[in-house]
Amino acid sequence: MKKIGFREFLHGNHFRGLVSDLSQFHVEEIMGELMSESPDLSVWFFKELKYVYGFRHSRFSALLVSHVLAGQRRFKELQVILEQFLQEEGSGSASLLCELLSKSFREWDSTGVVWDMLLFLSSRYKMVDDSLYILERMKDLNLNVSTQAYNSILYNFRETYKMWDVYKEIDAKNEHTYSTVVDGLCRQQKVEDAVLFLRNSEWKDMVGSIEEALEFAGDMNKHGVEPDTVTYNILAKGFHLLGMISWVWEVIQQMLDKGLRPDVITYTILLCGHCQLGNIDKGLRLLKDMLSRGFELNSVIPCSVMLSGLCKTGRIGEALSLFYEMKANGLRPDLVAYSIVIHGLCRLGEFDMAVWLYDEMCSKRIIPNSRTLGAILLGLCQKGMLLEARAFLDSLVSTGCTLDIILYNIVIDGYAKSGCIEEALDLFKVVIERGITPSVATFNSLIYGYCKTRNIAEARKTLDVITLYGLVPSAVSYTTLMNAYANCGNTHSVDQLRWEMRAKGIQPTSFTYSVIIKGLCIGRKLEKCNQVLRDMISEGAGC
């Protein structure tokens, strides 16, 4: 092979026949020589082998070409090659890659770019452990980590408390960083934290005033950065999260002024706002407007938002009409759309219709998930149909489904609410036997069940059991128990629990305070109410 000149080799008739005989060693050798002659040629050779002949390159070759591309700032090509490279390597390959990179490419000026791109891609492809490994090695080597890569890691951790560790590390935060945090907090059900975060973060451009925010978008123009629809949508989402619907309108206005077409997502955010505020009719008009603008082929999501709004306000008839209208217009309801309507029906006890839709959904090969099942269980429990709920739960288990703790919680809570503490405990035992980890809500329901059956002593013991399972009691755990003490005027025990909460750093909510005050009223200690109210104001209790 070495005897053949490279250009001759590449363009001659030998090529096709020889590819199957090429070893990775040969290719590396050829690439090395090509590199010294013309890096472009080596890249071409690499791609030709890979994409035309399906040759599987060695790690070294792939990284070599990556460095050439990075040096020439051909990022798009770099990304494509590294994407496929990572997919071939699979998860768990980080340590090997890092070793190779630091051993053989240390001296390349472009190596930082390759590291960073690998970091970004491994994170984007959910190779979480690999991305963390690469990140650590990059820190060891003092390599710069781009905000884009960090944002992707942040995104992977947005539903966990680790999100903050990542967040703190990011030097050059951008609006993608902030919107990921807000999204994460919302997914953690911490909407208030999200609002607080928006207020306190350096993302001041958004929360200062609408003028500032929009001016900021305008400034992007001056700096040669065109704010696009996505930028405006993020802005709109921020306003929606802050409950400032009218500002969402301002954003839309601004977009129109700039000659940008608000897209289906922009309008969906607005629709969410209307529904959240209970302006269902406004929402219906908006949706009609959207459909007439030809958005209907795009997505089921706006319709789902509307369905959810209608169901939450008990307008199930209209929800069903909309549902059929969707189908008639060729929009296929997906898992979420079905779940929303099934939930709406179950809430009202319309189980026949709910089951009918459930079967229809299954017949369309849409596999129900935990949320769909939860809607049905919840409906049954709320109508006091505990036998049916339990039978449904058991039937799911017997068909081999692994049910998550939330589904068990719904039924345990159903038992507790009906005062069937024995059954609740029995099901709790089943949870443990099946190796499912209980959540705080599980215990909170048990505490409620004990309190309901006037067994405060057991309720108190259950509070302590939470810790044995490695969980942290919540404000709900305490408030439920405090309520039981309050109802019998036992202000001393209420006080004790309040002290315990404070010691553990668990924030009372306005629920908690109302229970404390109720206790003081029943226990005839009205003179202490003022102090409690003052505490409440100074602590700024939520809810």
Added chain:
DNA sequence: CTAGGGTTAG
């Protein structure tokens, strides 16, 4: 990168 569905306390 931006839009939709589930459990617990007064």
